[in-house]
Amino acid sequence: xxYNILIAGVGGQGVVLASRMLALAAMKAGFHVSTAETIGMSxxxxxxxxxxxxxxxxxxxxIPIGQADLLLGLEPAETVRNLPFLKKGGKVLVNTHAIxxxxxxxxxxxxxxxxxxxxxxxxxxxILCSDFTELAEDVGTxxxxxxxMLGAAVGAxxxxxxxxxxxxxxxxxxxxxxxxxxxxxxxxxxxxxxxxSGT
Amino acid sequence: xxxKKLLMGNEAIALGAIETGVQVVTGYPGTPSTEALETIIRYxxxxxxxTEWSSNEKVALETAIGAAYSGAKALVxxxxxxxxxxxxxxxxLSYIGIKGALVLLVADDPGPHSSQTEQDTRVFxxxxxxxxxxxxxxxxxxxxxxxxxxxxxxxEIPVILRTTTRVSxxxxxxxxxxTEPALVESVDEGFVKDRRWTIFPRLTAERxxxxxxxxxxxxxxxxxxxxxxxxxxxxxxxxxxxxxxxYVREAVETVRSFEELFTLFRVGTVYPFPEKAVLSxxxxxxxxxxxxxxxxxxxxxxxxxIGRAHLSVEVYGKKNGFxxxxxxxxxxxxxxxINLALEACxxxxxxxxxxxxxxxxxxxxxxxxxxxxxxxxxHRTVFYAFKQAAKQLKKESQxxxxxxxxxxxxxxxxxxxxxxxxxxxxxxxxxxxxGGLFRTNPKAKHVAFIxxxxxxxxxxxxxxxxxxxxxxxxxxxxxxxTTAMTGHQPHPxxxxxxxxxxxxxxxxxxxxxxxxxxxxxxxxxVDEDSLESCVKAAKEAMNFKGLSVIVFKGRxxxxxxxxxxxxxxxxxxxxxxxxxxxxxCPALNLASDKPVIQDSCSGCGLCAQVCPSEAICLGGEKx
Numbered sequence: 161x162x163y164n165i166l167i168a169g170v171g172g173q174g175v176v177l178a179s180r181m182l183a184l185a186a187m188k189a190g191f192h193v194s195t196a197e198t199i200g201m202s203x204x205x206x207x208x209x210x211x212x213x214x215x216x217x218x219x220x221x222x223i224p225i226g227q228a229d230l231l232l233g234l235e236p237a238e239t240v241r242n243l244p245f246l247k248k249g250g251k252v253l254v255n256t257h258a259i260x261x262x263x264x265x266x267x268x269x270x271x272x273x274x275x276x277x278x279x280x281x282x283x284x285x286x287i288l289c290s291d292f293t294e295l296a297e298d299v300g301t302x303x304x305x306x307x308x309m310l311g312a313a314v315g316a317x318x319x320x321x322x323x324x325x326x327x328x329x330x331x332x333x334x335x336x337x338x339x340x341x342x343x344x345x346x347x348x349x350x351x352x353x354x355x356x357s358g359t
Numbered sequence: 360x361x362x363k364k365l366l367m368g369n370e371a372i373a374l375g376a377i378e379t380g381v382q383v384v385t386g387y388p389g390t391p392s393t394e395a396l397e398t399i400i401r402y403x404x405x406x407x408x409x410t411e412w413s414s415n416e417k418v419a420l421e422t423a424i425g426a427a428y429s430g431a432k433a434l435v436x437x438x439x440x441x442x443x444x445x446x447x448x449x450x451x452l453s454y455i456g457i458k459g460a461l462v463l464l465v466a467d468d469p470g471p472h473s474s475q476t477e478q479d480t481r482v483f484x485x486x487x488x489x490x491x492x493x494x495x496x497x498x499x500x501x502x503x504x505x506x507x508x509x510x511x512x513x514x515e516i517p518v519i520l521r522t523t524t525r526v527s528x529x530x531x532x533x534x535x536x537x538t539e540p541a542l543v544e545s546v547d548e549g550f551v552k553d554r555r556w557t558i559f560p561r562l563t564a565e566r567x568x569x570x571x572x573x574x575x576x577x578x579x580x581x582x583x584x585x586x587x588x589x590x591x592x593x594x595x596x597x598x599x600x601x602x603x604x605x606y607v608r609e610a611v612e613t614v615r616s617f618e619e620l621f622t623l624f625r626v627g628t629v630y631p632f633p634e635k636a637v638l639s640x641x642x643x644x645x646x647x648x649x650x651x652x653x654x655x656x657x658x659x660x661x662x663x664x665i666g667r668a669h670l671s672v673e674v675y676g677k678k679n680g681f682x683x684x685x686x687x688x689x690x691x692x693x694x695x696x697i698n699l700a701l702e703a704c705x706x707x708x709x710x711x712x713x714x715x716x717x718x719x720x721x722x723x724x725x726x727x728x729x730x731x732x733x734x735x736x737x738h739r740t741v742f743y744a745f746k747q748a749a750k751q752l753k754k755e756s757q758x759x760x761x762x763x764x765x766x767x768x769x770x771x772x773x774x775x776x777x778x779x780x781x782x783x784x785x786x787x788x789x790x791x792x793x794g795g796l797f798r799t800n801p802k803a804k805h806v807a808f809i810x811x812x813x814x815x816x817x818x819x820x821x822x823x824x825x826x827x828x829x830x831x832x833x834x835x836x837x838x839x840x841t842t843a844m845t846g847h848q849p850h851p852x853x854x855x856x857x858x859x860x861x862x863x864x865x866x867x868x869x870x871x872x873x874x875x876x877x878x879x880x881x882x883x884x885v886d887e888d889s890l891e892s893c894v895k896a897a898k899e900a901m902n903f904k905g906l907s908v909i910v911f912k913g914r915x916x917x918x919x920x921x922x923x924x925x926x927x928x929x930x931x932x933x934x935x936x937x938x939x940x941x942x943x944c945p946a947l948n949l950a951s952d953k954p955v956i957q958d959s960c961s962g963c964g965l966c967a968q969v970c971p972s973e974a975i976c977l978g979g980e981k982x
Contacts, residue, residue, distance in 0.1 A: 167468045167811040170728065172959075180530070193365065194531040198472070199390065202424070205945045206730040213978050218496060220605035226715035244715045244722070262731040263943035265775035266740035271726035279723050284716070302958065325540050 162190065162215040163320040164223045167309075168242040169234030170210045170259045171198075174306030178232070179210035181310060181317070187213040189321035196221035205262050207238055214320055215351050232291075235259050238274045238321050240280065251318045252284050253353075255270050255305055257293035279320035287318055290352055292345075299348050307334075311346035315353030360471045362538040368526040371497040371533045372464055375504030376434045377540045379460075383426035384410045387816065388845035389438030390473040391527040392466035396436045397846070400857050407542050412848050412857040415786070415816040416441035420448050420463070427461040427517075429550040432508055436464040439478050439623035440785065444817070446487070451558050452517055453488045454566040459546070460511040462504065463489075468526045469687040471525075475766065475785060477685055479653035480521040481600075483558050484630040488570050490577050491519045491630040492586070493600045495533040503586065503627065510580075514573050516566040520631075523652065523719055525602045528806075533662040539640055559841040576629045582635035586627025590642055593620040595704070596672070597697070598637070598657055600626040606693040610710055610739035620691035620708065630817045632660040639668055649676035652688045660928045675700035678781040732771045734946035735921065735961030737884040737913025738837050742772045742779040743965065744893030744943065745806055745835065751894075752804060752901060760804040760901070765789035765818075767810035768844045769837050776943045780808070787817025792819070794830035804901045812842035814867055819874070826875040826908045833900045834908045836867050847918050871908045878907035887977075890968040921961035926978030927954060938966040938975065 165182060169175045176197050185192045190216045198208040213224045228246050233239025233254040246252065258273030281285055292308040305328070314323050334342050366374065376384070384403075386396040396410065399687050403410040409426075413419035416437040423433035439444060449463075462587075465483075468474040484491030492507055494500040500522060507518040513769050543859075554562070581587060589768065599607045604625040606982055611617040611670045624640045627634065641647070642663065649658040658676035675681040675696075681703070682696040694710045701708055732739050749760035764770055766782030773780035782792050789807040797805045809818045825832060842848040849855040854864030872879050882896045883889060893911065900907035934953040946960040956966070956978070967975040 166748050171730075180365070183530055187365055192532055194529060196525055199528050205728060205733075207728045218531065219609050220495075220602050220690065221525055221724075222530070222606075222689045224609070224713055226713035236742075240722055241725050244719045246716045246773065247797050248714055248716055250716065251406055260948045261726045261728045261938070262945035264731075265729070269724035274729070276723060276725075282745045293434070 164228045165212040165214070165230045166223055166228040166230065166242055166245050167210045167212070167232045167234065168238040169208055170238060173208075173234045174303065175208050175210050175234065178306040179212055181307075181326065181329050181333060182212050182280045183320075184333065185319075185321050185326040188329060191215060192218050192321075193217060194221040199274050199359045202339065204218065207241060209238070209242055223353070230313065232313060234306060234309060236276045236280065237271060240276050251267070251316065252280070253285045253309065253312050253316060253318075254287060254289040255279060255292040255309060256289050257305070274279050288312065288353055288357055294350055295348055295352060296345040299344040304342050306347035308345040308349035311349035312353045315350035316357055334337055360537050360539065361534050363532050363534055363555045366497050366501070366526060366533040367394055367527070367530045368494070368522055369394035370398045370496040371501035372504045372520065372522070374540070375501040376462070376508070377408070377651070378535070378537045379505050379508040380432055380543045381434050381508070381548060382543050383409060383423060383433040384408055384436070385422045386436035387413055387419050387441055388848045389415045389441050389466070390845055391468060391522070391524045392436050392438045392441070392464055393845045393848070394527070395464050395858070399434075402540050403858055405542070405544070405901060406540050412548065412850065414851055416445040417448060420445040422599065422869045423446060423461055424452060424457065425466065425687050427457040427459040428556055429546055430459040430548045431546045432460040434462050434834055435463065437466075437865055438474065439465055439467045439480055440474060441465070443482060443830050444786065445966055447894070448818045449517070449733055450487055454563050454570055455556065455558055456513065456515040457517060460508045462507040463516040463517060464509055464536070465519050467521060467653065469522045469523055471626050477653055479656060480969045481629045481656045482596050482654050484519050484521070484884060485656070488574060489519050491521050492628060493521050493604050493629045494526055494835060495602050495625075495627075496526065498533045499586070499627065500526055501535065502971055504949050506586070509575070514577065516573055517701060522579060523601055524670050528923070530821050559747055578631035578833050581628040581631060581633035582626055584633070587633045587636050588625050589622060591617070591618040591622040594645050595620060595706070596624065596640060596647040597650060598624045598626065598647060599650040600629050600651065600659060603652055603693065605687050606688055606690045607650050607697075608788045609839060610694045613711060614708065628655060628726060629656065632664075634664060637661060637664060641665060641668070644672060646673045646700075646704050647675065648681070648697055649674060650682060650688070650696060653955070655684075667908055672927060673704060675703060676794040697874050704764050730771060731766065731774055731822045731943060731945055733916040734944050735916040735963040736768070737839055738769045738912065738964070739777070739942060740884045740889060740913070740963065740965050741779045741808075741837055741893060741911045743969070744890055745897045746777070746779060747894045748897035748901060749804065750854055751898060755906050758802065760802050760806060761793070761800065763793040763805070763807040765791040765809045765813050767808070767813050769810055772808065774943065776940055784811055788819055790818055790821035790825060790832070790834055793824050793832040794828070797830050805902065806835060807832060808835050808837060810835065810843070811838040811840065811852050811867065815851045815865070819870060822871055822876065822906070822908070823874050830906055831904055832906055833903070834906065835897070836908065837912045838867060839913050841915045841918060845917045847915065854931070868910045874907050877906050878905065879910070879912045880908075881912060883912050887964045888968065890965060916963070917963050919961065921981050923962035923980050924956065924960040924978045925962060925964060925967055925975050928974050928976060929953060931972055932975035933972050933974070935971065937971055938969060941969055942966060
C-alpha cells in the first residue's frame with residue numbers, strides 16, 4: 161500500500177495541523193507515515209505545502225512529481241501550483257476561497273482566482289470544490305477551513321483509513337475549547353461534499 | 360516496552376537525548392534545529408535537565424563544554440550557520456576532548472529554505488576532526504542521537520549529529536523505547552582539576568597525535584555499524600547518505616530486479632569515513648554513482664579511497680556534472696542523475712518518472728507569494744519611518760542613505776514595496792558593515808537595523824567598535840520582545856528563561872549607554888500616531904554625528920492577541936491604493952476598485968496614518 165497526500169495553502173491556513181491529523185490517523189490505521197512541511201521564513205504569508213506519505217514502507221518525505229493520490233487545496237492558486245505532483249487519476253479537492261498576495265511587485269502576474277478555478281474545472285472534470293472558508297465561517301470561524309477540508313476528504317471517500325480513525329484523532333488532538341467549532345466545520349464540509357459528489 | 364509515536368525529527372532527537380540521560384542542554388534558536396531544544400524544555404522540570412537558550416551558539420557550546428568537563432552528558436543545538444559562530448571553541452575542543460559526553464545537533468538546510476548558506480556540516484566535521492552522524496529519517500535521528508552520546512563518552516570527543524531540513528522537519532512514526540522519560544541521574548564526580556583542561560601550545564602538540572588516532576579508531580568502528588548498510592548485488596554501485604539515500608532507493612525501486620543491477624551503500628556515519636566497509640563495497644562494483652546533497656563529500660572520500668587502493672571504478676557524481684552541485688534533492692532529480700550516469704556507462708536501462716497530470720511549464724500564470732512581514736508587525740512602521748526620514752534628508756541635504764539589515768524577521772524589510780534592506784550578511788553584521796560603508800561612503804547616511812535577540816547574539820561587540828572607532832552611523836534596534844522568526848523564544852532582554860522562570864531583563868538602551876553611545880532614544884511603536892514620532896526620532900538620529908541608537912519598542916504581531924481592527928470608509932476612500940502600494944501589509948487587499956482590510960488586521964493603525972484621504976479609521980474592538 162502506498163498513498164500520497166499533498167496539502168497546499170498559504171502560511172497561516174493551518175496546513176501543518178491538517179497534515180498532522182492525517183499522519184496520526186494513518187499511523188493509527190497501522191501504516192508507516194512520513195510528512196514534510198514548510199516551516200520557517202516561508203510561513204509568513206508564503207506558499208506552503210505539506211507532503212504526507214502513507215504506506216507499508218518508509219520512504220523519503222517528499223512526494224515525487226506525478227505521485228500524489230490526493231491534492232487537498234486550501235487555496236485555488238496554491239492548488240494549481242502543486243498540480244504537477246498529482247498523479248494521473250488522482251483526486252483534487254479545492255477550497256475556492258482565494259487569498260490575494262500581500263503585495264504585487266512590478267512584473268508579477270495579477271491574481272485572478274476565477275480564471276484559475278475555471279482552468280481547474282476544465283482540466284479536472286471530477287474535481288470537488290466549495291468555499292470551505294465561508295462554510296467554516298458560517299459554523300464558527302474561517303480559521304477551521306483546514307479541518308473542514310479534512311471533512312471534505314472524508315465526504316469524498318478518498319482517505320486510505322476509516323472515517324472513525326480520523327474522528328478519533330481529531331477528538332484526541334484538538335484542545336477542548338476549539339473542538340466543537342472544528343467538529344462543526346468537519347461535519348458540514350463532509351455533508352456538503354457528499355451532496356455535491358453523490359457519494 | 361516500546362511505543363510508536365508520530366514525531367518530528369527534532370522531537371525524536373530530543374527524546375533520544377533524554378533517554379540517554381542528558382543532563383545539560385543549551386542552544387540558540389535557528390531553523391531547522393529549534394524544536395529539539397523546545398521539546399527538551401517540555402520535559403526539563405520532570406527529568407531534572409538543565410536547559411537554556413543561550414545568548415549565541417558560541418556561548419551555548421562553551422556552556423555545554425563546561426558541563427561535559429564535569430562528567431555530564433550535554434547536548435547543544437544550532438543550525439548550520441550557528442556552527443560558524445561556535446567554531447572557535449569547537450576547533451580547540453577537539454584537541455582537549457571531554458569527559459561525560461557532548462553532542463552537537465547541527466541542522467543543515469539544503470535549498471536553502473531559511474538560511475543564508477548551503478554549507479555542509481559533514482565537511483565541517485572532517486575539517487574539525489569531529490565525528491559526524493547523518494540520519495535519514497526521524498527514527499534514525501532518534502537512534503543516532505543515542506549512538507552519538509555513546510561514542511562521545513567512549514572516545515571522549517564531541518560528536519556532531521547532522522540533520523537536514525527534511526530530517527529535522529519531517530514527521531514520521533518512531534518506535535521509542537522509553538515512553539515516559541524519568542528523572543536523570545545527577546553528575547556524581549563533578550569537575551576534577553587537571554592540566555588536560557587548559558589548552559596550551561604544548562598540550563595541543565601532545566594531543567594532536569591522539570586526535571588523529573581517534574579518527575582511525577572511529578573509522579574502524581564505523582565500518583562495523585549497521586547504520587552503514589549494503590543492499591543489492593549488482594555491478595553498478597550507488598553510494599548515498601541522509602535523505603538522498605531514501606530518494607535513491609525510491610528511484611531504483613521501479614526497476615524490476617534492481618537488486619541484481621545495483622548495489623546500494625547507505626552511509627549513516629559519514630565522518631570519519633567508514634573506509635574498510637566502503638572499500639569492500641567498492642571491490643564488488645565497477646561503476647559508482649554518488650548521490651548526495653550539498654558538498655561532494657562522499658564523492659571526494661571514495662575518489663581518494665579508489666586512488667589509494669588503485670581500483671578501477673568509474674565515479675559519477677557532482678564533480679563530473681552528473682548531479683547538481685547545489686540545492687535540495689528529491690526523487691525526480693536523483694532519477695535524472697542516475698539516468699545520465701547509466702547513459703554515460705553504456706547501459707540501456709533508464710529509470711522512469713511518474714507521469715503527472717500536468718507539467719509545471721503548462722500551468723497558467725500564478726501569483727507570486729513572497730514571504731512578508733505579518734499584518735501589524737512593528738518592523739513595518741520602523742522601516743516606513745526611516746524611508747520617510749531618508750527621503751526628507753535627501754531633499755534637505757542631498758544625502759543618500761544606505762540601509763544595512765540583519766538576520767531575523769526584519770530581513771523581510773528587503774521585500775517590495777518597503778525595499779529597506781541594502782545589505783544583509785549574517786547575525787550581527789549590519790552594524791559593522793554600516794561602519795565599513797561609512798569609511799568608504801562618508802557623504803551618505805548609514806543606518807543599521809538589528810532585532811532584539813540578534814542584538815544580544817552578536818550586536819554588542821559591533822556597537823562597542825562603532826563607539827571606539829567613531830563610526831558615524833545610526834542603529835535602529837527593532838525590539839519586539841521575542842526571538843520571532845524561529846517561533847518566539849525568550850532572550851536576555853525579556854526577563855524570562857527558557858523554562859519561563861523569572862530572570863533579570865537586560866535593557867538594550869542601558870547596554871548601549873554603558874558602551875558609551877551618546878545618542879540613545881527609546882521610541883514606542885505601539886501608539887496610534889507612532890509613525891510621526893518614529894520619523895522624527897529617525898531623522899534626529901541620522902543627523903547626529905557619531906553613533907546614534909534608537910530602541911524601537913513594540914509587540915510581535917505573531918504573539919499578541921489583537922484587541923482592535925481598522926476599516927476603510929468606502930465613502931471617503933478614493934481608491935488610490937496608496938496604502939497597499941506603500942506598505943505591502945497582508946491585511947490590506949485590493950478587492951475590486953478599492954482596498955479592503957481583512958480579518959488578519961491586528962490594529963497597528965499604520966495604514967490610517969499614511970492614507971492621504973483619511974479614509975481609514977478604527978473599526979472597533981476585537982473579541
